Amino acid sequence: MKGIKAIKCSIKIGDLWKSPILHILITREDEVYVARCLDFTVSSHGDSLKEALEAVKISIIEYVRHAFENNITDQIVDPAPDRYWILFKELELREERVKIKKSASCPEIATLLQTQQVLEEMTVYA
Numbered sequence: 826m827k828g829i830k831a832i833k834c835s836i837k838i839g840d841l842w843k844s845p846i847l848h849i850l851i852t853r854e855d856e857v858y859v860a861r862c863l864d865f866t867v868s869s870h871g872d873s874l875k876e877a878l879e880a881v882k883i884s885i886i887e888y889v890r891h892a893f894e895n896n897i898t899d900q901i902v903d904p905a906p907d908r909y910w911i912l913f914k915e916l917e918l919r920e921e922r923v924k925i926k927k928s929a930s931c932p933e934i935a936t937l938l939q940t941q942q943v944l945e946e947m948t949v950y951a
Contacts, residue, residue, distance in 0.1 A: 827854075829853055831851075831916035832850075847863075848863040850913045858874050862884075865889075866903045866905050
């Protein structure tokens with residue numbers, strides 16, 4: 826199993842329900858892409874990343890629909906084993922390092938910092 830991507834998303838079912846943020850782990854296994862929803866322990870696969878994501882979206886919707894139809898929404902959260910969450914966090918951190926490195930390579934930033942015309946701002950995401 827090779828980690829490919831960590832994705833945060835939400836699923837909307839009509840105008841009635843929107844999920845909180847869900848964590849999707851994409852891995853490559855036996856020449857297919859596997860998409861796992863770590864919050865519900867739902868997974869699907871496809872020959873491409875796009876196919877795997879579309880398949881897991883359908884699986885999540887069916888999983889949620891089943892929970893609502895059978896009045897078992899109190900059991901809907903079923904987290905994946907820790908090893909998948911650890912891999913998700915590793916991929917997420919790797920992607921953040923790439924973004925930071927890319928943003929720090931902008932030559933205009935060095936000029937701006939030298940002239941001290943910096944508007945210091947911090948945005949907090951809850």
